[in-house]
Amino acid sequence: MSSDRVLLEVRNLTVDYVGDNSIARAVDGIDFDIREGEAFGLAGESGCGKSTVAFALARLTRLPGLVSGGEVKLDGEDVLKFDKARLKAYRWREVSFVFQSAMNALNPVIPISEQIIDVIETHEPNLGKEGARKRAVELFELIGIPPARLDEYSHQFSGGMRQRICIAIALALKPRLIIMDEPTTALDVVVQRDIIEQIVELKNRLGFSVLFITHDLGLMIEFCDRIGVMYSGELVEVAPSGSILTNPQHPYTKALGNSFPPLTGPRVRLEGISGTPPRLTDLPVGCRFAARCPYAMPVCREQAPALRFHPEHQSEAACHLLN
Structure with missing residues (x-):
């Protein structure tokens, strides 16, 4: 059961990948909180910056990656300023990790x-x-x-x-937060459900928080309390998981929801998202989703929308349609 007390506070987090003649901004000034006992999800297409966020929170970003700005505060302490000794205590004891292909990470x-x-x-x-x-x-x-x-x-x-x-190893030091990056990748759907149900049971019993990262929005909605949707390095919507499913506010979130089939009711034609995300080395001036958005207006190509809280929906979204 989550509380209102913030455990991890992320502000203006920015991560770049530096090349010989270019800089790719993989994460661009995102803000979010994770509360005590909460399961917070990060969803989005491959390449949107989800795993880059996970590595930044773990202080595992390596060149050519560079955390170029922002703060990651745990109980008011900025993780990005930890020295080597404090970082050793932070990893595994306070925040632990289950990364992609974790089941292949064990030494044979x-x-x-x-x-x-x-x-x-x-x-x-x-x-x-x-x-x-x-x-x-x-x-x-x-x-x-x-x-x-x-x-x-x-x-x-x-x-x-x-x-x-791998989950047991992550729990070995009784951490307060576990970062899970695609923890059910390469597992069949039955085993996926078993793993998720066990994570939920352990979370409820031990009281830790979870940052759950996946492209599978359906799986995330079942597990998470709140979900942040990323697109091209930015957060475009943050809302309770039920709202993400039934009342999405951003056109990209709606498109993601329409991309997987309903389990009940009549058969419907699934609609993909046309086009591709912009190149991170050549980002557009306005809304990064505008070129793929069926609701785009002239202002969308001229001015980037800010992530704002909309009390009538109890969600944050970055879209000119909501202004």
Whole structure:
């Protein structure tokens, strides 16, 4: 259950990728908050900047990527200004990560027990080998895998089990926030549902927050409390998940919602989104979605709309149609 207390505050976050003769602005001055106990989603097409945001929050951006502006505050402390010692305490203990293709990230030649114990011992050396082993057993029980299998290797587990093990490692130090970037990629729909249901159960039991990143809007609506929709490096809408489905305000959000089939009712023709996103090295002056938007007006090509809160919809959206 989420509270109104803000855990992580992101303001004007800007990330660039620097080339020899150009700069690609992958994330352009976005703002959002994640509350305690909340599941906050970031949705959008591939290349919109979702994973770049995740890496920036984790302080894992590497050249040619560069966090060129903004603040990421955890309880008022700016993560982007942490020194090496503070950053070590921040990662895994306060914020942990399950990134894309996580189930392939496990070392195939080291038993799972060693991989979990290594994380625990690195950050909590006072526990000792025995204490770390005990916690690893507790983590396996938590994710529903028999602790007797703790000393097996990754190839001895199914894809769904390996994903659960990665989630267990992320939970090893009882973090306050887990960043999950496409955590169900390459899993079939039945296993996807099992993983999501387990994440929900663990979140409710342990009280951590989640930043959930995916292009699957349907999956996100089921899991998240609020959703931020990204397009071409910008946030174009932030709203409760129910509103994103039933009352989307931005034309791009509406188009995303129309791109997956309903499970009930008559068959309808699915409509794709025509065109392609703009090049990040040559961004348009006005609204970045204008060239693909069926409702575009002259002002859309001249002036970029600001993300504004609309109390009648209880959502934030960046669109001239709402002004």
